[in-house]
Amino acid sequence: MSDEDVILDVEHVKKYFPVRRTFLQAVSRQSGGQVHAVDDVSFKVRKGEIFGLAGESGSGKTTFLRTALMLTAPTSGSIKFKGTEISRFNRRQMKKFRTRIQVIFQDPYESVNPRMTVFDIVSEGLYVNNLVKSREDAVQRVTKALSDVEISPPEEFIYRYPHELSGGQRQRVAIARALVLEPELILADEPVSMLDVSIRAEVINVLLSIREKKGISIIMVTHDLALSKDMVDELAIMYVGKLVETGPAVDVVSSPYHPYTHALTAAVPVPDPDAPKIRVLARGEIPTNISPPPGCRFHPRCPFAQEICKNEEPPLVEATPGRKVACHFWKEAHEAFSKGMDAPAGAEIAQ
Amino acid sequence: MTVLSVQNLKMYYKTSAGEVKAVDGLNFDIGEREVLGIAGESGCGKSSLASTLLKLLPSNAEIKEGKIIVEDADLVSMKDSDVRRNVRWTRIALVPQGAMNALNPVFRVGDQIAEAIMAHSNVSKADARAKTETLLKLVGIDPARGRHYPHEFSGGMKQRAMIAMSLALNPKILIADEPTTALDVIVQAGIIRLLLSVKDEFQTGVILISHDLALVAQMSDKTAIMYAGKFVEYGASKEVYKNPLHPYTLGLLGAFADIRKPKEALTSVPGSPPDLIDPPSGCRFNPRCPYAEEVCRTDEPPLVEAFPGHSVACHFWKEIRAQRSQKT
Numbered sequence: 001m002s003d004e005d006v007i008l009d010v011e012h013v014k015k016y017f018p019v020r021r022t023f024l025q026a027v028s029r030q031s032g033g034q035v036h037a038v039d040d041v042s043f044k045v046r047k048g049e050i051f052g053l054a055g056e057s058g059s060g061k062t063t064f065l066r067t068a069l070m071l072t073a074p075t076s077g078s079i080k081f082k083g084t085e086i087s088r089f090n091r092r093q094m095k096k097f098r099t100r101i102q103v104i105f106q107d108p109y110e111s112v113n114p115r116m117t118v119f120d121i122v123s124e125g126l127y128v129n130n131l132v133k134s135r136e137d138a139v140q141r142v143t144k145a146l147s148d149v150e151i152s153p154p155e156e157f158i159y160r161y162p163h164e165l166s167g168g169q170r171q172r173v174a175i176a177r178a179l180v181l182e183p184e185l186i187l188a189d190e191p192v193s194m195l196d197v198s199i200r201a202e203v204i205n206v207l208l209s210i211r212e213k214k215g216i217s218i219i220m221v222t223h224d225l226a227l228s229k230d231m232v233d234e235l236a237i238m239y240v241g242k243l244v245e246t247g248p249a250v251d252v253v254s255s256p257y258h259p260y261t262h263a264l265t266a267a268v269p270v271p272d273p274d275a276p277k278i279r280v281l282a283r284g285e286i287p288t289n290i291s292p293p294p295g296c297r298f299h300p301r302c303p304f305a306q307e308i309c310k311n312e313e314p315p316l317v318e319a320t321p322g323r324k325v326a327c328h329f330w331k332e333a334h335e336a337f338s339k340g341m342d343a344p345a346g347a348e349i350a351q
Numbered sequence: 352m353t354v355l356s357v358q359n360l361k362m363y364y365k366t367s368a369g370e371v372k373a374v375d376g377l378n379f380d381i382g383e384r385e386v387l388g389i390a391g392e393s394g395c396g397k398s399s400l401a402s403t404l405l406k407l408l409p410s411n412a413e414i415k416e417g418k419i420i421v422e423d424a425d426l427v428s429m430k431d432s433d434v435r436r437n438v439r440w441t442r443i444a445l446v447p448q449g450a451m452n453a454l455n456p457v458f459r460v461g462d463q464i465a466e467a468i469m470a471h472s473n474v475s476k477a478d479a480r481a482k483t484e485t486l487l488k489l490v491g492i493d494p495a496r497g498r499h500y501p502h503e504f505s506g507g508m509k510q511r512a513m514i515a516m517s518l519a520l521n522p523k524i525l526i527a528d529e530p531t532t533a534l535d536v537i538v539q540a541g542i543i544r545l546l547l548s549v550k551d552e553f554q555t556g557v558i559l560i561s562h563d564l565a566l567v568a569q570m571s572d573k574t575a576i577m578y579a580g581k582f583v584e585y586g587a588s589k590e591v592y593k594n595p596l597h598p599y600t601l602g603l604l605g606a607f608a609d610i611r612k613p614k615e616a617l618t619s620v621p622g623s624p625p626d627l628i629d630p631p632s633g634c635r636f637n638p639r640c641p642y643a644e645e646v647c648r649t650d651e652p653p654l655v656e657a658f659p660g661h662s663v664a665c666h667f668w669k670e671i672r673a674q675r676s677q678k679t
């Protein structure tokens with residue numbers, strides 16, 4: 001693929017937040033430290049691609065999303081949208097780009113105003129951005145967006161209120177609200193995690209079809225690896241502010257290189273009582289990103305860790321064509337996993 | 352040996368709009384150390400069932416019918432004071448949905464557990480403390496952390512503490528209502544592992560309530576699929592997952608992203624769960640069912656044993672099963 005296909009080019013993005021100092025630190029003039037919410041993250045999203053950003057809570061996914069939405073400027077690094085640096089835009093510059101990158105939030109109950117009709121919700125962005133000439137024009141565009149998200153018949157739904165919609169319909173209305181502005185990139189923050197499993201597919205399939213029909217790129221933040229495998233093209237696994245593994249979602253999920261990715265997949269339950277029970281392969285819990293462990297951030301939890309992992313941070317490098325991993329021992333780990341082993345022979349694992 | 356037997360249990364909420372039929376005629380048994388998983392969409396009545404089993408109900412709730420039999424005594428007809436004294440905590444303990452957010456932020460976690468032990472049994476403060484330490488260790492928390500406040504605990508640790516508390520008086524049955532919802536997947540796996548080891552160590556039966564079918568499959572001996580206040584399918588987990596019979600169970604399985612499988616298209620169960628004040632006539636699932644026919648709109652299918660130990664409430668389960676086996 002050529003570079004012209006790149007919609008979003010994220011390079012070495014860091015976002016640090018100062019930590020509020022405790023009273024004691026303040027009187028003793030100590031600094032409170034910093035939260036390394038996003039720490040040197042790079043990736044590219046191409047036209048029509050669904051890019052998944054997966055990891056546990058606290059891994060920095062939401063902070064990254066906020067920087068990509070121009071809601072907060074990165075501490076350093078660059079985010080280019082079709083070649084234009086957008087991460088340090090002022091308000092006026094942002095205006096031109098605001099419609100081109102749209103967002104869908106996790107909670108369809110919170111993200112739509114209960115007192116607005118479906119028409120008001122979906123058309124709001126058109127009016128705010130002065131994109132409509134007349135009411136007929138607005139009605140026509142809203143109707144079109146609603147049929148794109150399979151709300152039918154749209155003429156009937158236009159005057160309904162959110163409480164008259166199911167959870168799945170509500171989330172599809174939220175997608176229509178983004179879609180009506182004809183964006184090139186949609187950022188979706190856990191778009192189905194609040195919905196019952198039975199209706200998730202109606203939202204997922206709508207996202208897949210708008211990508212298909214309109215070539216819109218989607219960055220989907222998720223903690224659901226199984227869903228990523230079914231829906232995402234390129235997947236990045238994030239751990240305490242860093243990407244630890246990237247590659248085609250199906251490959252990453254079915255045959256992980258990084259011990260953290262493997263630990264995530266081993267913990268995912270499957271609907272089969274005869275299947276191996278879910279396993280806990282990472283010791284302890286995710287550290288805070290205020291003072292992440294030195295060396296590899298995953299080393300205190302990792303069954304493959306050795307001396308070097310405590311001191312040297314492994315860079316994210318290409319392991320095999322199209323796949324990157326940040327682990328000193330990914331080869332050993334991957335070989336163990338392919339033999340059905342969760343840890344090197346003789347090593348202690350979490351349980 | 353059966354430790355809990357539920358018979359035709361009905362619990363409705365009175366509201367200004369009418370009666371919410373949240374638990375509507377349930378039957379099941381749990382044996383010693385047995386795990387029953389109850390799966391279903393939000394609003395189908397899972398939490399209502401949990402609170403009914405302990406008679407921890409709000410004032411607008413009423414048990415309409417049925418029996419909850421624990422060691423030959425029926426809790427439905429038992430006085431509330433007796434349920435409090437002789438059943439809660441000692442026979443049946445509940446880790447309610449969202450329990451981990453119920454810890455009081457201004458007291459140390461260990462003190463809260465010790466207080467709860469003293470409130471439910473006649474033990475000295477020293478004994479309650481000692482018991483607290485044992486319990487914390489058992490659920491994988493360093494007993495020294497008992498001196499910490501809830502905000503110093505992660506979500507997973509809070510949930511472990513709540514499980515520790517519920518085990519204080521050696522209950523015969525532990526009900527865990529959505530114990531891992533809102534927890535990350537590795538933390539969730541740890542809690543599920545813990546519940547399984549608790550079951551063996553304490554010889555307790557477990558009722559695991561979850562909206563996640565796969566989670567239920569991982570730890571339950573028996574599975575009940577709940578829809579709109581009723582069980583639509585119930586049986587040995589192996590049977591329910593390997594040989595699903597109800598169209599709703601089939602729909603849930605088709606909607607589920609299975610990490611073991613190659614990339615696949617997911618399907619949804621169209622529509623949304625019904626209003627429990629005025630549920631659809633006939634089979635409550637009929638408006639969402641791809642197989643529904645006229646009889647499904649008029650006659651409610653009873654839960655019948657299709658195979659030994661495997662029941663289903665569907666007029667057409669045989670036809671659907673035959674049709675599906677032809678396809679594959």
Ligand SMILES: Nc1ncnc2c1ncn2[C@@H]1O[C@H](COP(=O)(O)OP(=O)(O)O)[C@@H](O)[C@H]1O
Pocket residue numbers: 364365366371373391392393394395396397398399400409411627
């Ligand atoms: N105190 C109450 N008063 C009236 N209705 C209630 C009350 N609590 C729950 N409900 C209703 O009972 C039904 C079942 O709810 P619940 O037991 O919480 O389901 P679940 O746990 O499966 O999500 C829902 O329709 C819910 O709105």
Ligand SMILES: [Mg+2]
Pocket residue numbers: 394397398399448528529
């Ligand atoms: Mg509930």
